[in-house]
Each structure stands twice: as structure tokens, then as C-alpha cells.
Amino acid sequence: MSGQSTVLEVQDVTRTYQVSHGLFGGNKELRALRGVTLSLKKGEVLGIVGESGCGKSTLARLLLALDKPTTGDILLDGRPVSKTKTGIISRKVQPIFQDPYSSLNPRKTIGSIITLPLRVHKIGNAASQREAMLEIMDRVGLSTRFINSYPNQLSGGQRQRVAIARALIMKPEVVICDEPTSALDVSVQSQILNMLQDLQVKYNLTYVFISHNLAVVEHIATRVAVMYFGRIVEQAETEAFFRNPRHPYSQALLGSVLTPDPELGVPDPDLGTVFPDPLNPPVGCAFHPRCPKRVTVCDQRHPEPTGDRDDFVECHLFGPANS
Numbered sequence: 001m002s003g004q005s006t007v008l009e010v011q012d013v014t015r016t017y018q019v020s021h022g023l024f025g026g027n028k029e030l031r032a033l034r035g036v037t038l039s040l041k042k043g044e045v046l047g048i049v050g051e052s053g054c055g056k057s058t059l060a061r062l063l064l065a066l067d068k069p070t071t072g073d074i075l076l077d078g079r080p081v082s083k084t085k086t087g088i089i090s091r092k093v094q095p096i097f098q099d100p101y102s103s104l105n106p107r108k109t110i111g112s113i114i115t116l117p118l119r120v121h122k123i124g125n126a127a128s129q130r131e132a133m134l135e136i137m138d139r140v141g142l143s144t145r146f147i148n149s150y151p152n153q154l155s156g157g158q159r160q161r162v163a164i165a166r167a168l169i170m171k172p173e174v175v176i177c178d179e180p181t182s183a184l185d186v187s188v189q190s191q192i193l194n195m196l197q198d199l200q201v202k203y204n205l206t207y208v209f210i211s212h213n214l215a216v217v218e219h220i221a222t223r224v225a226v227m228y229f230g231r232i233v234e235q236a237e238t239e240a241f242f243r244n245p246r247h248p249y250s251q252a253l254l255g256s257v258l259t260p261d262p263e264l265g266v267p268d269p270d271l272g273t274v275f276p277d278p279l280n281p282p283v284g285c286a287f288h289p290r291c292p293k294r295v296t297v298c299d300q301r302h303p304e305p306t307g308d309r310d311d312f313v314e315c316h317l318f319g320p321a322n323s
């Protein structure tokens with residue numbers, strides 16, 4: 001993996017939202033991303049996992065340049081996204097979202113939806129656009145009889161195939177898949193997942209694959225990043241991650257440490273499910289109130305990452321004092 005070129009780089013990115021706080025509370029800052037650093041290499045599938053609210057979709061929006069970081073930089077092919085024309089970004093980075101129904105214009109035909117990116121970017125003429133449409137429909141397993149249909153005439157799985165066709169017709173370098181199978185019936189989830197995997201290999205695509213479903217990530221990802229409360233707390237090659245998750249949060253996600261140790265004096269039975277209040281973040285490591293392995297320093301300061309850029313864990317148990 002080390003010899004491959006970096007396509008997308010996220011450098012210490014934060015994203016803060018101003019939110020109103022109670023009737024008289026005025027505005028408060030909600031730090032959805034608290035310093036995320038990532039590098040995505042050509043041809044890899046980076047799985048991003050974490051609970052609802054940890055910042056996955058915020059990160060996806062930044063990677064798609066649909067939103068801007070509050071601080072930090074995102075580089076696409078070495079150039080800051082902030083200094084790159086949106087047209088160039090959308091040619092190179094395309095999304096596949098969770099809900100294909102809400103992301104497809106109900107008043108447009110399937111043919112028109114799939115070719116829209118080519119028309120917006122003025123790529124080719126009507127004949128070459130149609131040719132590209134037929135090719136990509138074939139690749140995603142969509143019958144040409146749907147060309148003049150509307151989204152509501154298709155099943156959920158077919159609609160997601162349309163969304164995938166629309167994303168891939170641009171021949172992007174990177175595809176940001178944000179929970180692409182979780183709104184689908186279980187029976188079609190694996191078909192879509194296998195198809196995404198085939199397309200990734202065929203077109204040598206680079207995926208960021210966001211999912212709360214660990215089995216899906218294990219199936220498709222080459223590397224895994226675990227997000228907790230706006231940070232990446234662990235990153236590792238997929239096989240190593242599932243064999244030996246290091247961060248106590250990763251272990252909890254994988255089900256090996258679900259109940260807190262009563263010896264630690266944490267009687268709350270819901271401890272395993274409570275996510276911190278983003279408007280009142282815990283001091284120290286954000287996971288410490290739920291962590292069955294916490295030590296004295298955990299509620300005092302945030303741990304530094306241990307390891308290298310693509311393979312690290314952010315936990316005091318792995319810090320210099322414990323190594």
C-alpha cells in the first residue's frame with residue numbers, strides 16, 4: 001500500500017457548527033470534527049465506522065466539497081480543495097448516498113438523471129453521452145427499458161443502481177459511499193455491495209466507505225478508520241483490525257467489551273450506549289466515561305496517536321507511559 005499515490009488527504013480538519021442552546025442559552029459551538037487527519041491512496045477502500053453522531057457524514061460532506069472545514073485542509077491530488085474549482089472536484093469525487101429516493105429527482109427520467117453530470121460538465125455530445133449511459137447502465141445491471149422511467153417506478157435496489165451509474169458515468173477517481181446499502185432490503189444489500197466491489201476493481205476506483213455495519217466494512221474495506229466523537233481513534237488494515245482491535249472503543253464496537261467493569265465504579269447500565277453530549281464534551285479522552293479500561297490520565301488529557309499515519313491508535317493505554 002505504501003507505494004501507491006495519495007489521492008485525497010485530510011489534514012487536521014475541524015468543523016464547528018453554531019447551534020442555538022435552549023431558550024436563553026444563545027449560540028453554542030458544536031465541534032462535529034475535532035481534528036481529523038487521513039490519507040487515501042489510489043485504489044484502496046477506506047471503511048469509516050462509528051456510531052451515529054460521531055461525524056461521519058460531516059466528513060463525507062467535506063470530502064465532497066459540499067461544505068468547508070472550519071480549520072485544516074483537504075488536498076485532492078496534492079492541491080487544496082479550497083483552491084480547486086468545484087467543477088474539477090465533482091469530476092474527480094462523486095457521492096453515493098444512503099437514500100437513493102431522496103437523491104434522485106422524481107421529475108426526471110432515469111436516462112436524464114444518469115447523463116446529467118455529463119451535460120452539466122459539457123462532456124461529449126448527445127450521441128457520446130447516450131453511449132456512455134448505455135455502457136454504465138449495463139455495468140450496474142440496469143435494463144435499458146428503464147431509460148424513460150421515473151424513479152418512483154423502480155425498486156429501492158434499482159434506484160441505488162441509478163445513483164451508482166450517475167456517480168460512475170463521470171469516471172471519478174474517488175467515490176464517497178455514505179451508508180450506500182443501509183436503506184435497502186436485506187435481500188438486495190449484498191447484490192449492491194458485491195457490485196460496488198466489482199466496479200471498484202474494474203475501474204480502479206478509490207472508495208471512502210462509510211457504514212455503521214461492521215460486517216459490510218469487513219467485506220469491502222482494505223483499511224478501517226474508527227471515528228469517535230469527531231476524531232479518528234484507530235486506523236488499521238482491515239484484516240489486522242478485525243483480528244486485533246486495539247482501542248477499547250473498537251473492541252466495544254466489535255462486541256468484545258460491551259459491559260463496563262463494575263470494579264471501575266461505573267454503575268450506569270446504559271454506559272455502553274450513551275454517546276457524550278457534543279455541547280458538553282468530556283475532558284480528556286472523549287471515550288473515558290464509557291471505557292472499561294480507563295486509567296487515571298484518561299479524564300485529564302486527550303491521548304496522542306501512537307503508530308504511523310495509516311496505522312495508529314489514540315489511547316493512553318498505548319501511549320509512551322504504557323509501551
Ligand SMILES: Nc1ncnc2c1ncn2[C@@H]1O[C@H](COP(=O)(O)OP(=O)(O)OP(=O)(O)O)[C@@H](O)[C@H]1O
Nearest residue numbers: 017019030032051052053054055056057058059278
Ligand atoms: N448542520 C448541522 N448543524 C448543527 N449540528 C450538526 C449539523 N450537522 C451535523 N451536526 C452535528 O454534528 C455531529 C456529527 O454529525 P454527523 O451527521 O456528521 O454524524 P454521523 O456520524 O454521520 O451520524 P449519522 O450516522 O447519524 O448520520 C452531531 O452531533 C450532529 O448533531
